[in-house]
Amino acid sequence: MSNRDSIPTSKLAMFWSLTKPSQSGLLLSTGLAGYMSARCPVFNISTILQLSLSLFLAIAGSTIMNMWWDRDIDSKMGRTQKRVTSKGLLTDKEVLIAGILISVIGIGWALAMDWLYGLVVFAGWFFDVVIYSMWLKRRTCWSIVWGGISGAMPILAGRVLGLGSIDWIGLMLALGILLWIPTHTLTFSMKFEKDYADAGVPTFPSTYGLAVTRFTIAFSSVLAAAAMVIAGIGIGMDWGFLRLLGVLSAGLLILAAAMTFNPTERVNFGLFKYASIYMLAAMILVVVEVI
């Protein structure tokens, strides 16, 4: 595993780092879980492979486009200063072309597979690149809602591909992700508050203060856990897996409560990490349930 702070040396590694493999991988895993939640013939290797590639390319394409658009503010923030776009290791033109090319291939492939699936994938890309990054990110801290909607699209897209339509379970799964994202991004914006202030990006902590941000995180965690459990019931998840999901949700709630009533840097970091483990575990449960 490469060091997150190390700077890639080969051109290929530079382009690969633009895709944020861990983040894209986590989003892809939600897409696969959404597909499998439809209880369709999940072992159709061709469909699984095409879903994985088209979704990964669309997610990676939007990530690259974001990096291209945000290259000026990324270079002002300590956390992102080492990105290849911030350091000028790739030219703006190279990054833009890569972003457009990968996005077009990903979304085009998705549309060719199924028009509704392709439309949801495109919506995710559009909300992320145009609405979130280009329009709202530098204007309002509420931009994260649109970033969240975008992050919720892969799981909906996966389910749409498996089912052929949009149903309430798909929307509930997407709502679970949408409400989980503040747990992740707001704890991040608290940790790197100065970075965002230096770059002039409005965040919840800088706009409403830490207490409101902590309450928002706790509240959205409660709703995210509830949405995931409701979606689990809707999928027809086994009672044992539901119990496990309930236990994991309880952990999320306990940390969210601790962050509200006894906030420390350690609890903040713990919630940030636990939220990722929680979502990954929830996706694995959906997949294992079907298998």
Add this chain to the structure above:
Amino acid sequence: MKSSSHRTFLLLTSLLAGYQVSVGIEGFTILPITAYTISFGVILIAALLIYILGIEVLDSPIVVIVSTIIPLSLAVGLVWQHLASVRTSFLILAIIGFLAVSLTRSFPMPNKLPIIAIALTHGIAGLTIFLLPIVLSVQGAAKPLFSLVGIGGALIGIVGLLLSSQSIGKTFVPRDKVMNLFPALLFFTTALFVAGFAFR
């Protein structure tokens, strides 16, 4: 203190506890399922939090209360399943024990009440988990390997005592040693419980 062996033990512990919550207690009635879900759920979340935040999280004063939940709920589940005549009394006793530990740890007490509450509650729960499965196995009421739960009970009793002794300032074993051993002890305890229930 976050060595790779600690992380491995904690990850395996959370996987085992997750398995037990979701699969290992299927077929029981509602109260034992609830009791075992609470005990293995606490083990699962505790292992994950120690994995994320480091072993130093055990220094938190809340650990005394949390470490009481595991043996108490496990003992309640076992008694409810195997000692029908005293199940309700034991449930009430467990609730009183938990409240006693929680209250004596939440408010400053000048006398020895907190230590007495912990010793009594851990003692009763620990002895139940240790003796009941072994006695049932010996009597033939359960399969011989169900006694593994009892051995796990002895181990978690030791873990609980060590943790509690650290928290109340009576150290039998140096703190660093306890912290170093804890992930492995928690793993072996959980493994013994899971194996014991699997062969019940």
